[in-house]
Amino acid sequence: MNVNFNNRDPVYFQIIRYFKEKIAIGEFEPGEEIPSRRELANRMKVNPNTAQRAYKEMEEQGLIYTERNLPSKITTDTKVLGKVREELIVEAVDTFVASVRSINVPVDELLDLVRTKYLESDKEV
Amino acid sequence: MIEVKEVEKKFGRKKILKDVSFTANKGEITCLIGINGVGKTTLLNAIMALTPINNGEILIDGEPVKEKTFEKISLIPDALTMIPNMTIEEAMEFMNDFYTSWNRERAEELLGFFRLNKNDRISSLSKGNTAKVNLLLGLALDVDYVLMDEPFSGIDMFSREEIANVFTSHLIENRGVIITTHEVNDIEHLIDKVVLLDDGMVTKEFDAEKAREDDGMSVIDVMREVYQG
Numbered sequence: 001m002n003v004n005f006n007n008r009d010p011v012y013f014q015i016i017r018y019f020k021e022k023i024a025i026g027e028f029e030p031g032e033e034i035p036s037r038r039e040l041a042n043r044m045k046v047n048p049n050t051a052q053r054a055y056k057e058m059e060e061q062g063l064i065y066t067e068r069n070l071p072s073k074i075t076t077d078t079k080v081l082g083k084v085r086e087e088l089i090v091e092a093v094d095t096f097v098a099s100v101r102s103i104n105v106p107v108d109e110l111l112d113l114v115r116t117k118y119l120e121s122d123k124e125v
Numbered sequence: 126m127i128e129v130k131e132v133e134k135k136f137g138r139k140k141i142l143k144d145v146s147f148t149a150n151k152g153e154i155t156c157l158i159g160i161n162g163v164g165k166t167t168l169l170n171a172i173m174a175l176t177p178i179n180n181g182e183i184l185i186d187g188e189p190v191k192e193k194t195f196e197k198i199s200l201i202p203d204a205l206t207m208i209p210n211m212t213i214e215e216a217m218e219f220m221n222d223f224y225t226s227w228n229r230e231r232a233e234e235l236l237g238f239f240r241l242n243k244n245d246r247i248s249s250l251s252k253g254n255t256a257k258v259n260l261l262l263g264l265a266l267d268v269d270y271v272l273m274d275e276p277f278s279g280i281d282m283f284s285r286e287e288i289a290n291v292f293t294s295h296l297i298e299n300r301g302v303i304i305t306t307h308e309v310n311d312i313e314h315l316i317d318k319v320v321l322l323d324d325g326m327v328t329k330e331f332d333a334e335k336a337r338e339d340d341g342m343s344v345i346d347v348m349r350e351v352y353q354g
Contacts, residue, residue, distance in 0.1 A: 007343030010334050011314050041293045046314045047154065048298060050334060 001035075001043040011046050015054035019063060023074060024085045030076040034064060126150050127172060127198075127270060127301060132181035134167055141167050143325035145181070149318070151269060151301040154292060156333075158309055158348065159322035165305040166203065168322070169272045172303075173200045185270065196226045198270040201263035203278065205255050209248035213241060213258055220262055232265035235296065239287060253284035260288060270301045277311055285311055313344050321351055328352075 005014050022028040035043065041051040055072065058064045062080045066072040075081065100110065127149040134142040141164045149155035157165050170176040172183055174190040185194055207216040213236070221227045236243055239257040247258065256276065263271060277285050291297060292315045306312070309319075313333065321329040329351050336342045342350075 005314055007313055007345065008337060008341050010338040012334065013338070038293075038295060038298065042290070045289065045293055047317060047334075048293060049153065049317055050314070053334075 001040075003044055005044075005046070011050045012054040012057060015040075015044065015046070015051065016058055016061075016063070019054075019058060020084050020088060023063070023081060024088050028074050030074055030078075030081060032074045033071045034074060036071060126184075126186060127303065128182075128184040128187075129168070129172065130182045130184070132168070132171060132183060133179045134164070134171060134176070135179050140325055142171070142178075145322070145325070145327055147320045147327050147330050149270075149301055149303045152299050153317040154297070154302045154304065154315060155318045155320060156309065156312065156316040157303060157305040157320050157322060158307065158344075159305075160307055163322045164325055165322060166274055169200060169274055169303070169305065172272060173198070175200075196224065197268050198272070199263045199266045199268045200272045201259055201274065201276065203274040203276075205247065205259040205262075207247055207258075207262070210246065212244055212246050213261075214243040216247060216258065216262060217243070217265070220265070224266055226267040228265050228267045231267070231296070232261060235261040235265055238291070238294075238296070253280050256280050256284065257288070260291065264291065264296055268300070270303070271297075273302065273304045275305055275307075277306060277308065289315060309344050309348070316344075319344055319347070321348060323352065 001018075003014065003018050005011055019028065019034075028034070034040075037051045037055055038048055040046075040055075041048040044051070055064065059066065059072070062077060063075055063084070064072045065075055105113075129148070130146050132142050132145045133140065145164075145168060147155075157168065159165055167176065171178050172185075172190070173195075174183075183190060185198060188194070190198075207219065211219065217229075217232050220232075221229065239254075239261060241254060241257060241261070245254075247255065250258065260273070260276060263273070276288055280288070289311055292302075292312070304312070304316070309316075316333050319329075319331055319333055320327055329347065331347060333344050336344065336347050340347075
């Protein structure tokens, strides 16, 4: 759990984002146990109160759930899981569009280029 | 809660602390930031009643400092105050003799945490390890509040990381911590609250996470605004 936090976004927000990414790529599986708050703080080198806040927020968003005194787990709700993936993709595309907008490329040319680059990067992996 | 209220401190005719007020809560890490000579150490000494104040009031859990207070608050000064000839183990014994709040188990745990050898003589330790012994002696006390004076200054980055790890561990959990520093980079993500000191006054007191959330500002951004704006 080596996360490079930036200094300007709230840390709890960055923790949630990290979880969303891991959920979207399937590294955290539905129903998987996640570290305790203290353990997370320790591993991510963040304030325990911040880790607590991130967990509380994720619980409210339905990303994780806690049954009585058991360790918290990643949600198994497929609707929530699907939304996480979609949210991340839309966010990434938004960023891309915002930065490419200023160059004024025709959309077809852009899409062709995206396709080529995307397939290229697939090969490299 | 530690409450510092309108504290004034003079050395001769020189006013070091003009009017300092802030609070530090239990379960939170409060960071006192200010350049050298701004009165950070004086302030910690004043909280510990090691130096008399000329005006104002300091309360720990609602009460002024008295002898018994020292069983619930500890100060880790910027330099180790143990006799150099002692081994780490002897220094630990020394603490045990002085404080009923000394927690032997936690001291042993800290030895492992910092990878220190208790048979080493204090005078033979590197600067980084001396700083770790200093922290060990303060943190092994079962106290509610820990004051740390510049625990990171003059220490290599790996030792700094090890020390920073203390803050995210159970060794600190539920305690109130006041830490002074002039370099906040290493610990931006570890602290709850920031108190900026300048010219003997508190120029700003804020919640680090809130500054990021509400204003998109890092602790350093806020400092820049306050000191240079």
